[in-house]
Amino acid sequence: MGDQGTKKIDLPSKEELQPIIEIFKTMSDPTRMKILLTVAQGSITVSDIAQTLNLSASNVSHQLRFLKQERLVTGKRVDKQVFYSLIDDHVLQIYQLTKAHIEEKNEKQNNYLKK
Numbered sequence: 140m141g142d143q144g145t146k147k148i149d150l151p152s153k154e155e156l157q158p159i160i161e162i163f164k165t166m167s168d169p170t171r172m173k174i175l176l177t178v179a180q181g182s183i184t185v186s187d188i189a190q191t192l193n194l195s196a197s198n199v200s201h202q203l204r205f206l207k208q209e210r211l212v213t214g215k216r217v218d219k220q221v222f223y224s225l226i227d228d229h230v231l232q233i234y235q236l237t238k239a240h241i242e243e244k245n246e247k248q249n250n251y252l253k254k
Contacts, residue, residue, distance in 0.1 A: 165209045166233070170194065171202050178212055179231045182222040 151159075166172055170192075177188050185203065189196040203223060206212040211230050214221040225231065 162209055162211070165205055165211065166230070168202070168205075170198070171206060172234070174199065174202055174206065175211060175225070175230055176234065178223050179225050179228075182215070182224045184220050184222055188223070 166175065173192050174188055177183060177191055183191075185196050185199050188194070188203075189199045192199070203212060203214070207214065210226055212223050213226050214223050216222075
C-alpha cells in the first residue's frame with residue numbers, strides 16, 4: 140500500500156472496537172440523531188423535543204433510553220420535569236466532522252464531473 144501521509148494506527152481488538160461500533164449504531168438511527176442535535180442546542184424536556192421534532196413523547200422517551208444507555212445524553216430532574224442535555228460535545232463533533240467529510244467528498248465529485 141502506498142503512503143499517502145496517513146498516520147499508522149494500531150488496530151484495536153474486537154473488544155476495544157465494540158463500544159465504538161455501538162455508539163455508531165446508536166447514532167445511525169435518524170430519529171436518535173435528530174434528538175441528539177436538538178439536545179445539543181441546550182437542555183430540553185421530552186415534551187419540548189417531541190414538539191420540536193413532531194414526534195410522540197413516548198417515542199422520544201424510548202429513543203432517549205438508548206441515548207442514555209450509550210452515555211450520550213443525561214437527564215437532570217427539576218421538580219416534575221427532566222431536562223436532557225449532551226454529556227459532552229464529542230457527539231456533536233462526530234456529526235460535524237462527518238458532515239464536513241460528505242460535503243468535501245461531494246465538492247470533489249462535482250469538480251471532477253465538471254472537467
